[in-house]
Amino acid sequence: xxxxxxxxxxxxxLFAAVILxxxxxxxxxxxxxxxxxLFAxxxxxxxxxxxxxxxxxxxxHLYYSAGLTLALKVLLLPWILHRxxxxxxxxxxxxxxINIPTTMLVGIVLVMVAFNVALxxxxxxxxxxxxxxxxxxxxxxxxxxxxxxxxxAITQVVGFLSMENGLFLAATSATYGxxxxxxxxxxxxxxxxxxxxxVFFFQIRDQFDSLDIRHMxxxxxx
Amino acid sequence: MDFFVLxxxxxxxxxxxxxxxxxxxxxPNLNIVASLGTFLAxxxxxxxxxxxxxxxxFGEQFFIDSLNVFFVALTxxxxxxxxxxxxxxxxNEAEHGRLSKPRLRLYKSMYQIFMFTMLxxxxxxxxxxxxxxxxxxxxxxxxxxxxxxxxxxxEAAWKYFILCGVGIAQALFGTILLYFAAERVLGESGNALxxxxxxxxxxxxxxxxxxxxxxxxxVGYGTKVGLAPLHNWLPDAHAEGPTPVSAVLSGLLLNVxxxxxxxxxxxxxxxxxxxxxxxLMIGFGLxxxxxxxxxxxxxxxxxxxxxxxSIEHMGLITFAFGMGGPVANFAGLLxxxxxxxxxxxxxxxxxxxxxxxxxxxxxxxxGLIRINPLIGWGLMLGTLAILGMPPFGVxxxxxxxxxxxxxxxxxxxxxxxxxxxxAFAAIFGKVQPMVFGETEARRLPHAPAITPVFLHLGLVLMxxxxxxxxxxxxxxxxxxxxx
Numbered sequence: 001x002x003x004x005x006x007x008x009x010x011x012x013x014l015f016a017a018v019i020l021x022x023x024x025x026x027x028x029x030x031x032x033x034x035x036x037x038l039f040a041x042x043x044x045x046x047x048x049x050x051x052x053x054x055x056x057x058x059x060x061h062l063y064y065s066a067g068l069t070l071a072l073k074v075l076l077l078p079w080i081l082h083r084x085x086x087x088x089x090x091x092x093x094x095x096x097x098i099n100i101p102t103t104m105l106v107g108i109v110l111v112m113v114a115f116n117v118a119l120x121x122x123x124x125x126x127x128x129x130x131x132x133x134x135x136x137x138x139x140x141x142x143x144x145x146x147x148x149x150x151x152x153a154i155t156q157v158v159g160f161l162s163m164e165n166g167l168f169l170a171a172t173s174a175t176y177g178x179x180x181x182x183x184x185x186x187x188x189x190x191x192x193x194x195x196x197x198x199v200f201f202f203q204i205r206d207q208f209d210s211l212d213i214r215h216m217x218x219x220x221x222x
Numbered sequence: 223m224d225f226f227v228l229x230x231x232x233x234x235x236x237x238x239x240x241x242x243x244x245x246x247x248x249x250p251n252l253n254i255v256a257s258l259g260t261f262l263a264x265x266x267x268x269x270x271x272x273x274x275x276x277x278x279x280f281g282e283q284f285f286i287d288s289l290n291v292f293f294v295a296l297t298x299x300x301x302x303x304x305x306x307x308x309x310x311x312x313x314n315e316a317e318h319g320r321l322s323k324p325r326l327r328l329y330k331s332m333y334q335i336f337m338f339t340m341l342x343x344x345x346x347x348x349x350x351x352x353x354x355x356x357x358x359x360x361x362x363x364x365x366x367x368x369x370x371x372x373x374x375x376x377e378a379a380w381k382y383f384i385l386c387g388v389g390i391a392q393a394l395f396g397t398i399l400l401y402f403a404a405e406r407v408l409g410e411s412g413n414a415l416x417x418x419x420x421x422x423x424x425x426x427x428x429x430x431x432x433x434x435x436x437x438x439x440x441v442g443y444g445t446k447v448g449l450a451p452l453h454n455w456l457p458d459a460h461a462e463g464p465t466p467v468s469a470v471l472s473g474l475l476l477n478v479x480x481x482x483x484x485x486x487x488x489x490x491x492x493x494x495x496x497x498x499x500x501x502l503m504i505g506f507g508l509x510x511x512x513x514x515x516x517x518x519x520x521x522x523x524x525x526x527x528x529x530x531x532s533i534e535h536m537g538l539i540t541f542a543f544g545m546g547g548p549v550a551n552f553a554g555l556l557x558x559x560x561x562x563x564x565x566x567x568x569x570x571x572x573x574x575x576x577x578x579x580x581x582x583x584x585x586x587x588x589g590l591i592r593i594n595p596l597i598g599w600g601l602m603l604g605t606l607a608i609l610g611m612p613p614f615g616v617x618x619x620x621x622x623x624x625x626x627x628x629x630x631x632x633x634x635x636x637x638x639x640x641x642x643x644x645a646f647a648a649i650f651g652k653v654q655p656m657v658f659g660e661t662e663a664r665r666l667p668h669a670p671a672i673t674p675v676f677l678h679l680g681l682v683l684m685x686x687x688x689x690x691x692x693x694x695x696x697x698x699x700x701x702x703x704x705x
Contacts, residue, residue: 120430121399124406140395144388156384163391170395174402179415181283182350186394189357196361197383200368204380207373216377219458 008056012173015049016132019169020111023142026162027107028100032090032154036081039158039165043073046165049132050172061180062172068187069168077161077194081154084198088205090154098149107142114138121174132173139166153204153211157197164190225270226279226286229263229298230341232256237334245323245330250309253330257298257305260337264298267291272696278347278418285347285418289700293344293481296559300473300566301337303674307570308333308466310668314577315464317667325369329464336362336470340478350415352482353390353397356446359475360386367463378458385455386446393442393482399435400489403427417485424492432493439486440502446479448533449506449540450513457521460529461582465573468525472532473566477558480536484543484704491546491705503544508634510537511641519648523582524572527652528565531608534645535561541634542623543704550626551701556689557619560682564607564616567678571600574670575656584652588659598657600675605653607682609646614679615686 005013022042029035047069054062084090098106118134140163147159164186171178178186201211208215236256240249268291271277276287286294312329315321321329336359343355360383368379397415404414407423414420420427445452460468483503490499514534521527539561542554574597579587591598607614620642627634689697 117434121402121434124428124431137395140391147384147388153380160384160387160391163388167391167394167398171398171401174398175405178350178398178401179348182348182354182415185351185354186357189354189361192358193361193387196364200364200376200379200383203368203371204376207371207376215373216380219374219377219381219462 006056008052011052012049013132015045015052016135016169016173018045019049019139019165020135020142023139023162023166024104024107026158027103027142027146030100032085032152033082035155035158036078036085039081039162040074040078042162042165043069043078046169046172047074049169050177053172053176057176059176061183062177064180065168065172065177065183068183072187072191073161073165076191080194080198081158084201085154088154088201088211090152090211103145103149107145110141110145111138114141133170136166136170136173139163139169142166151212153201157194161190161194224279225263225266226277226284226345229260229267229294230338230345232259232263233334233338233341237331237338240327240334241331245327249327249330250312253333254302254305254309256334257302257337260341261298261302264294264341268295272692279345282413282416282418283348283351284345285416286345287703288696289484289703290344290481292555292559292696292700293477294341296477296562297337297340297344297474300470300562303570303677304466304469304473304566305333307469307573307671307674308464310666310671311466311573311577312464313668314666314670318577320370321464325371328365329369332362332366333466333470336366340474343478344481347416347418349397349400349417349420349485352485353394356393356443356479356482357390359478360390360446363459363463363467363471363475366467367459369464369467370462372462375462378455378462382455382459385452389442389445389452391442392438392445396435396438396440396442396486399431399438400486403431403435403493417489420489421492424489427489427493429494432490433498436486436490436494436499437502440483440499440506443479443482443486444506444540447476447483447540448510448536450510450533450537453510453514453533456533457517457526457529460532461523461526465525465569465576468529469566469569469573472529472569473562476532476536477562480539480543480558483540487543488703488705497546500544500546503540504631504634505544507537507539507541507544508637508641510534510540512537512637515641515644515648518645521648521652522584524576524584524587524652524656525569525582527584527649528568528572531645531649532561532565534641535565535608537641538620538623538638541627541638545623545626545630546705547626547630548698548701549622551704552697553619553622553626555697555700556685557616557623560615560619560685561608563678563682564604564614567675567682568601568604568608570671570675570678571597571604574666574672575601577666577670584656587656590657592660594670596672596675597670600672600679601653602657603679604675605649607679609649610642613683613686615682615684618686618689 050066114137115134143163271291339359408414448456610620
């Protein structure tokens with residue numbers, strides 16, 4: 001089996017595996033600045049995976065996609081997030097609702113589910129990167145888990161962005177990326193979203209004196 | 223100049239202009255004039271489509287046919303009336319010290335950009351751009367929901383962003399899978415996400431991928447429609463945002479999200495043997511209807527209650543489209559129109575009522591009929607209309623949905639009747655004392671805009687009694703396109 005997989009595909013699988021590992025690392029990371037660094041690393045791995053796919057297939061728009069990932073996910077967004085953490089003076093510790101080992105176990109179950117869901121689709125794909133579709137879905141689910149189990153607003157946003165990483169990995173692995181105009185649109189939405197959230201964080205902190213979403217559980221049906 | 227280009231350019235340009243000029247005395251009027259321009263362009267576009275059939279714009283990137291031009295006309299119309307309503311409403315809010323000038327500026331520019339994103343989502347031919355526009359619509363409204371900057375409104379906006387963000391991420395995954403399925407047939411060109419190309423090859427799309435893709439799309443866009451159990455953001459966002467925002471969220475945004483699902487359903491139906499997509503929608507629709515109906519009776523906040531009523535109606539409409547076929551689709555489209563018009567009219571009336579009484583708690587709102595007979599009657603008639611009382615148009619569409627369900631899905635009828643009955647008891651029991659009852663009045667510095675309320679209710683009444691033949695043909699044409 002392994003002999004029949006070309007070297008480039010193995011490289012992409014390797015980077016996909018790194019992205020998945022980083023998703024687990026983010027799930028376990030308690031400190032906010034380190035969490036943002038892990039997110040930047042994940043973006044870097046995604047960028048490299050896209051780049052390898054671009055070199056192998058010679059598709060021009062994959063180069064743009066890789067460049068976009070580098071500019072946005074590795075440089076700009078982590079920089080904005082670090083700035084926010086500094087300006088908002090968020091305390092370093094990230095409090096998880098469920099303890100970390102339990103979260104990791106749930107994460108492992110999610111990965112198995114994701115692989116099972118993606119299996120019939122991966123078999124239909126003819127791209128060199130088809131094996132990574134399951135990994136991409138797993139990354140999306142792990143990011144989702146992170147959003148559920150964390151209490152700080154910024155951590156939830158990092159989870160949200162990590163989910164976007166998983167989705168881009170899915171797009172690259174299943175189809176060599178979406179059409180350029182769509183990818184640009186998505187990137188613009190993500191960027192505007194983070195900027196709006198930056199504004200929003202200051203409003204939340206001014207109102208609640210904290211970025212802990214435990215304060216935001218007042219609205220209920222009763 | 224092209225009507226289509228004008229329709230997209232006016233809200234975008236005026237959104238930018240309103241940001242630049244800031245809050246002036248004439249800014250609300252500019253907002254109305256821009257909405258009027260958008261509406262006229264949309265009306266021109268509608269006449270053009272009705273006269274000469276579907277057309278493309280900007281290459282093949284935008285596509286307007288009888289289905290989406292119907293939503294475009296509705297969106298532009300409610301957009302116009304809401305801007306008229308929001309003029310005096312926002313002035314009163316500013317007078318009460320709830321909003322400062324920069325926030326009024328933010329409101330108006332975001333309102334126009336929100337209209338732009340919705341119109342772009344409705345007219346795009348590219349399912350990827352559809353996603354981008356839906357996400358942009360979420361982003362513009364996040365800041366509108368938190369406009370008052372109260373703890374509750376910030377919480378609502380945060381919930382709205384996170385839940386809809388996660389939901390829309392699922393929709394992106396669905397879109398990626400759809401592209402994956404399409405690429406195998408259409409090749410690696412930019413055309414593989416164009417709906418007009420996809421519809422030609424829908425029979426060749428891989429059923430396994432399409433099934434999974436539709437599930438993700440339904441869950442993703444369904445979050446924005448407010449389908450249970452993903453509806454939690456909706457009552458909060460409606461209750462805590464300014465009332466004009468509640469009106470456009472309820473009357474328009476939910477429709478646009480449902481439209482996205484409908485476009486995808488047509489593709490899924492073509493690819494998957496059996497009625498897979500329809501059954502999913504029937505299940506989600508009925509569940510949503512029941513959940514919302516039972517939550518209705520527990521509400522204390524008037525805007526929250528009508529938000530749950532929107533969820534209930536979205537469930538009913540999803541159910542109707544799930545049944546499929548010309549009759550059910552016709553009923554679904556008619557009900558969407560009726561719901562948009564009626565619900566926004568109700569929110570207009572509720573907005574004035576809460577300004578008069580200074581509270582959103584229903585137990586403190588009493589005797590509207592004495593404070594201002596027009597607002598009182600507007601709320602009462604709107605409530606009767608939304609509850610499906612004849613002769614209003616909601617009755618006609620609900621009747622069609624019910625009879626069609628009795629014929630083809632008899633098991634669903636008791637569920638539908640139970641949901642509608644519980645909703646009736648809950649809403650009517652609460653609105654009745656709000657309208658009739660003892661109270662002390664308070665004068666508003668700016669006379670409320672009552673015209674939009676009665677304009678909408680008049681249209682709903684007219685469509686309940688008589689649907690003009692060209693409108694009926696138009697609905698039939700659109701229903702036929704949905705298969």
